[in-house]
Each structure stands twice: as structure tokens, then as C-alpha cells.
Amino acid sequence: MDPKSGFNSVSRTFHSLRPSLNLPPPHTTISTATYILSLRHKSPSPDSLTFLIDSTTSYRISHSNFIQRSQTLATNLITLHGLTKNHTALVLSPNIIQVPILYFALLSIGVVVSPVNPASTPSEISHLINLSKPIIAFTTSFSFHNLPKLPLGMILIDSPEFDSLTMEGSTSPVSPVVNQSDVAAILYSSGTTGKSKGVMLTHRNIMASVAAYDAVRIPTESPAVCLPMVPYFHVYGFTYLLKSVAMLETLVVMERFGLEKMLAALRRFRVTHLVVAPPVVVAMSKERATEGYDLSSLKWVACGGAPLGKDNFDAFKAKFPLVSILQGYGLTESTAGVIRLVGPDEDSRAGTTGRLVSGMEAKIVNPNTGDSLSPGVQGELWVRGPPVMKGYVDDPVATAVTLVDGWLKTGDICYFDNEGFVYVVDRLKELIKYKGYQVAPAELEQLLQSHPEIKDAAVVPYPDEDAGQVPLAFVVRQPQSSMGEAEIIDFVAKQVAPYKKIRRVVFVHSIPKNAAGKILRKDLLNKIIAKETFPRL
Numbered sequence: 283m284d285p286k287s288g289f290n291s292v293s294r295t296f297h298s299l300r301p302s303l304n305l306p307p308p309h310t311t312i313s314t315a316t317y318i319l320s321l322r323h324k325s326p327s328p329d330s331l332t333f334l335i336d337s338t339t340s341y342r343i344s345h346s347n348f349i350q351r352s353q354t355l356a357t358n359l360i361t362l363h364g365l366t367k368n369h370t371a372l373v374l375s376p377n378i379i380q381v382p383i384l385y386f387a388l389l390s391i392g393v394v395v396s397p398v399n400p401a402s403t404p405s406e407i408s409h410l411i412n413l414s415k416p417i418i419a420f421t422t423s424f425s426f427h428n429l430p431k432l433p434l435g436m437i438l439i440d441s442p443e444f445d446s447l448t449m450e451g452s453t454s455p456v457s458p459v460v461n462q463s464d465v466a467a468i469l470y471s472s473g474t475t476g477k478s479k480g481v482m483l484t485h486r487n488i489m490a491s492v493a494a495y496d497a498v499r500i501p502t503e504s505p506a507v508c509l510p511m512v513p514y515f516h517v518y519g520f521t522y523l524l525k526s527v528a529m530l531e532t533l534v535v536m537e538r539f540g541l542e543k544m545l546a547a548l549r550r551f552r553v554t555h556l557v558v559a560p561p562v563v564v565a566m567s568k569e570r571a572t573e574g575y576d577l578s579s580l581k582w583v584a585c586g587g588a589p590l591g592k593d594n595f596d597a598f599k600a601k602f603p604l605v606s607i608l609q610g611y612g613l614t615e616s617t618a619g620v621i622r623l624v625g626p627d628e629d630s631r632a633g634t635t636g637r638l639v640s641g642m643e644a645k646i647v648n649p650n651t652g653d654s655l656s657p658g659v660q661g662e663l664w665v666r667g668p669p670v671m672k673g674y675v676d677d678p679v680a681t682a683v684t685l686v687d688g689w690l691k692t693g694d695i696c697y698f699d700n701e702g703f704v705y706v707v708d709r710l711k712e713l714i715k716y717k718g719y720q721v722a723p724a725e726l727e728q729l730l731q732s733h734p735e736i737k738d739a740a741v742v743p744y745p746d747e748d749a750g751q752v753p754l755a756f757v758v759r760q761p762q763s764s765m766g767e768a769e770i771i772d773f774v775a776k777q778v779a780p781y782k783k784i785r786r787v788v789f790v791h792s793i794p795k796n797a798a799g800k801i802l803r804k805d806l807l808n809k810i811i812a813k814e815t816f817p818r819l
């Protein structure tokens with residue numbers, strides 16, 4: 283293996299250059315929660331250290347109180363609500379202080395956590411429920427009306443009843459035997475096409491994700507104060523908050539993004555680590571956007587979920603030269619970040635998303651020939667290692683297409699340089715990334731095609747300065763139809779979560795397809811970008 287790039291020219295595989303993972307032997311019975319608690323002894327901070335701060339009320343929960351509450355909750359969920367190992371619990375909530383307590387409690391008793399975006403519509407939620415078959419739901423007073431009845435009902439986590447469940451009753455931990463190979467969480471991803479799929483992540487997958495942070499942990503004089511401005515219902519926020527338990531960090535919890543609210547919280551709580559998707563970096567970099575805010579505590583911005591353009595990186599660095607931007611790359615299917623930049627030494631490398639995290643291998647594969655390619659050559663990124671998912675729930679076909687001999691085919695076109703840094707250059711899979719969220723064109727196309735006045739439709743990613751990409755629809759109307767753009771946008775908006783909304787419509791006479799009937803999305807997109815106008819094609 284070349285020690286500089288990590289490339290083995292015989293196996294044609296890239297290997298991680300980071301320190302190795304510290305995981306228990308795979309057959310030991312241990313839950314993610316117990317594993318995370320075992321990592322905490324490495325930190326010098328006392329247990330009385332604050333773990334959670336509600337950014338609105340400033341209410342605080344210490345690390346020791348967090349553990350106590352999640353253990354009390356776990357016991358009560360078993361004894362009072364009949365939850366047992368291998369049940370699935372749906373969690374429909376924005377980022378509120380109760381969510382980390384709930385996740386940790388469920389993981390400790392082997393109940394499968396299944397978090398869902400609370401902005402989802404009832405029909406989207408029904409689809410996810412059909413996949414993961416939860417027995418109980420945990421939600422808030424704002425979202426409960428979107429849920430159907432489940433066998434063990436629902437618990438409102440923003441209620442006094444939930445507070446009692448976390449504080450009253452036995453604190454003696456209940457510990458069902460949990461195998462590392464047991465499913466710990468089902469998160470949702472579009473995969474490469476169509477409707478959402480349930481991604482099964484095992485306890486070991488999540489342990490590996492936390493262990494990768496642990497392997498490169500940099501000792502700090504005072505504990506990190508982190509503000510994850512990403513949703514806890516996606517894998518990025520989900521794993522970030524778990525690693526913050528392991529590393530005895532402080533988490534500032536903010537329910538919804540607003541630039542000024544976020545800047546005020548950064549200043550007030552002396553945040554050192556901000557965790558975001560690119561639109562937040564773009565918003566902070568704009569002229570005068572941060573005027574009047576003392577952000578001198580900020581040391582690191584972790585940025586993932588979508589690529590951060592070089593111009594955006596440069597604009598941020600010009601404004602905040604002392605803040606390190608550490609990009610990362612990961613998928614729900616890889617239990618979040620599998621490629622990351624680490625430490626201040628690597629942050630000056632604009633354009634790269636980092637190096638393979640501990641324990642990972644990768645290949646760059648020519649999508650046409652299947653050949654594994656060398657450093658400097660572009661191809662599809664395949665990754666293999668302990669955080670790679672078990673598979674998609676009840677979907678052996680999609681699983682077999684995506685996982686080949688343990689290799690996860692990412693659908694992203696990348697290359698490695700001679701020092702093991704990865705550059706993401708294009709996307710093979712047909713996905714739109716709106717503000718770091720996945721939007722599957724096929725799902726929107728099916729909705730459009732269900733309208734009686736629409737004869738055919740295609741949806742493509744259209745570049746957008748603030749959101750990264752927005753869904754743009756090409757629509758062929760029925761001959762007598764005179765429906766307009768607003769009507770079409772509204773028709774779709776009523777049926778999908780807001781991040782999936784169609785943002786622009788172009789009327790055309792036909793949709794270009796190949797001989798097999800596959801929409802030629804790139805052709806449509808290229809025509810429009812070349813012309814920069816929206817003519818009838």
C-alpha cells in the first residue's frame with residue numbers, strides 16, 4: 283500500500299490513513315448506548331458538565347442527568363408501555379431537547395429508532411410506516427394529527443407525561459441482551475430512484491460511526507460546545523448527537539434554523555463547533571450577514587449533506603480566516619460520514635471532502651467496465667467497512683443492487699488524489715440535493731403524471747445559489763390544457779414535505795427519452811443551462 287495515498291495497486295483498493303477503530307469483537311453482546319458510555323472515561327470532563335442546552339429557554343441538562351433520565355425512560359417504556367427489544371418506535375419531532383434522551387433510551391433497550399421529518403405529509407408518513415412497521419410513535423403536539431393509530435399508541439414528548447417518564451420511577455438500568463448485529467435504527471433514504479426506502483443500521487454500524495470520531499479525537503482544554511444546525515432525524519444529526527454523548531461535549535439544541543437566531547445562539551452560548559449543510563455556510567458568508575455578532579468562540583464548522591462549492595468555501599474563509607471548515611461526505615447507507623477532513627491542518631484544502639475515516643476502504647470504479655481505477659482518475663465511489671448498512675427494509679432487490687460483496691455503491695462520481703483526499707465531481711444517481719436533503723425526481727414525476735392535465739413530465743436538479751439545487755419540472759400538458767406554472771407548483775406542494783416542492787416549471791412539447799424509455803435528464807438540464815432561458819423545446 284502506498285502510505286501517502288492509501289492505494290494498494292494489487293487489490294486496487296484505497297485504505298484509510300487514519301488510526302484504527304476501537305470496537306469490541308463483533309460477536310460481543312453490547313448496545314450502541316453501552317458502547318458510547320464506555321468511551322466517556324477518556325474525557326477529562328466531569329459528569330456534571332452540561333450536555334444539552336435549549337437555545338430558546340436556556341434550560342440545561344447535565345451529562346449525568348441525561349444518563350439518569352434516559353435510563354429511567356427506558357425502564358418506564360418497558361414496564362409501563364410494554365416496549366420490548368426489536369419493537370420499532372417512530373419518532374416524529376423537530377430538534378428538541380427530549381429527542382436525544384429518547385434516542386438513547388430506545389437504543390439502550392434494543393428498540394429500533396425510526397426518526398421521520400416532522401414536515402412530512404400524512405401520505406409520506408404512511409409510506410414510511412408501511413416500511414418500518416412501528417408499534418408506537420413519539421411525537422409532539424404540533425405533529426400528532428398527521429399520524430395514524432399504532433398498536434401501542436403515541437406519546438407526546440413535549441408533554442408533562444413524557445417529563446415524568448424520564449424522571450419518575452426506577453433508575454436501575456434494564457439491559458436486554460443486544461447483539462451488535464441487531465438493527466438499531468431505520469432511517470429513510472431515496473436510494474437511487476423513486477420513493478423512500480428504510481435503511482437498516484445495526485448497533486455495530488452506529489458504534490463504528492461514533493468510533494471513527496473517537497479515533498481522531500483532539501484533546502481540548504475546555505469541552506466543545508456544539509450546535510448541530512442539522513436535523514436529528516437524518517443520519518448526520520442522529521450520529522452527531524450520539525458522538526457528543528461519547529465525547530462529553532455540550533450540545534446547543536435549536537428547533538428551527540433562522541440565521542439571526544443561530545448567530546445569537548452562537549454568541550450567547552460561546553459555541554465552538556457549528557454543524558451544518560452548505561446553505562448555512564453560504565448564508566453566513568454574505569456581506570453584512572453576521573454584522574454585530576461576536577463569533578470569536580467559533581473554531582470549527584463541519585459541513586456535509588451536499589457539496590460546498592470552492593467559491594463558497596473561499597468566501598467563508600475570507601470572512602472567517604480563523605475558523606476551520608471541515609467538509610465531510612457520507613450517506614444514510616454508510617451511517618453518515620465515511621470521508622472527512624480532520625483538524626486545522628487539513629482545512630485549507632478547498633474542494634476536497636476529506637480522507638477515508640478509520641476502518642474504511644474504497645474503490646473508484648469505472649461504471650461502464652467495472653474496472654477499479656487509480657489515484658487521479660474519476661469513477662463511481664464504492665465504500666466498504668463497519669458502518670455500511672445492513673440493507674433496505676423488505677427490499678432485497680434494491681439491497682442487492684446497492685450492496686455488492688459488502689461494497690456500498692454510492693452513485694457519486696469521485697476521485698482520490700495522491701494524498702488520499704477525495705473529490706466529489708458529479709452524481710451518477712438521479713437525485714436532487716435541496717439544502718442537503720435528498721429529493722428523488724421519480725417521486726415528483728409520478729405525482730405530476732397523476733394530474734389529468736399532464737401528459738408527461740420530467741424533474742431535474744437546477745443550480746441555485748442558496749439551496750444548492752432546486753427541483754425543476756419539464757411538463758408536457760394535455761392538448762386542451764392551459765394550466766400554468768403556479769397551479770402545477772401548488773398541486774405538488776400539497777402532497778409533499780416543503781423541501782421537495784417543485785420550484786420552477788418549463789413547458790415543453792415532449793420529454794427526451796432513450797430507446798429503453800429512460801428520461802434523458804442530463805440532456806434536458808444541459809439544454810436549459812446552455813440557453814439560460816426557458817424556451818419551448
Ligand SMILES: CC(C)(COP(=O)(O)OP(=O)(O)OC[C@H]1O[C@@H](n2cnc3c(N)ncnc32)[C@H](O)[C@@H]1OP(=O)(O)O)[C@@H](O)C(=O)NCCC(=O)NCCSC(=O)/C=C/c1ccc(O)cc1
Pocket residue numbers: 400401511512513516517518519538539540558559560561562585586587588609610611612613614618619620621622717718719779780781
Ligand atoms: C438549516 C438548513 C440548511 C436550512 O433550513 P431552512 O431554510 O429553514 O429550511 P428547512 O430545511 O428547515 O425546511 C425546508 C423548507 O421547509 C419549510 N418548512 C420546514 N418546516 C416547516 C413546517 N413545520 N411548516 C411549514 N414549512 C416548513 C421551510 O420553511 C423551508 O422552506 P423553503 O424556504 O421554501 O425552503 C436545513 O435545510 C438543513 O438542516 N439541511 C440539512 C439537511 C441534512 O441534514 N442533510 C443530511 C442528510 S444525511 C447526509 O447526507 C450525511 C452527510 C454527512 C457528511 C459528513 C459527515 O461527517 C456526516 C454526515
